[in-house]
Amino acid sequence: MATANGILNGLEVIEFEFAETPRSTPQNPRFFKEVLKVLLADGTVVYNCVWPECEFTRDKASGVWPHVKAHKNQAKAPKAVASPAEVDVAGLPLADVIDLARKATWYRVELDSTLKKLEKAEREVGEYKPRAKAAEKQLATIRSAFAAVA
Numbered sequence: 001m002a003t004a005n006g007i008l009n010g011l012e013v014i015e016f017e018f019a020e021t022p023r024s025t026p027q028n029p030r031f032f033k034e035v036l037k038v039l040l041a042d043g044t045v046v047y048n049c050v051w052p053e054c055e056f057t058r059d060k061a062s063g064v065w066p067h068v069k070a071h072k073n074q075a076k077a078p079k080a081v082a083s084p085a086e087v088d089v090a091g092l093p094l095a096d097v098i099d100l101a102r103k104a105t106w107y108r109v110e111l112d113s114t115l116k117k118l119e120k121a122e123r124e125v126g127e128y129k130p131r132a133k134a135a136e137k138q139l140a141t142i143r144s145a146f147a148a149v150a
Helices: 061-075 094-149
Strands: 011-020 031-040 045-049
Touching: 011 061, 031 061, 045 061
Parallel strands: none
Antiparallel strands: 011 031, 031 045
16 A cells, blocks of 8 residues: 555545556456555545555546656656676675676677667658658648638
């Protein structure tokens, strides 16, 4: 539950569960990962953000789900990265060092692949941008021609 003390909107939480999504069916139930359906002491049902210490609530699950983006954006804040000189592997067993080296190699390969995809996408954007601008000009000309006729 998002509230550690079991109180939400000033009322005691009686029961909570993950809220069902609009695509849920009796044969195939589907649930939000970030939204809780909460039964309060006065019998009301509210929907609550699942993040720790967040008391954001709404009457519908669909009202809470967009709020979760605020937490995800906070989670993506840049983190301090240790420089290679600061990494101390002296106390690690050889198997752990080898495992770390394998992971580093895999990450380097993935980074190289991603950078190649990014370069390709940038080239494609460079090719399509002039075409899009020309199409916009043609569309403006057509619109003005129709406006003159009307």
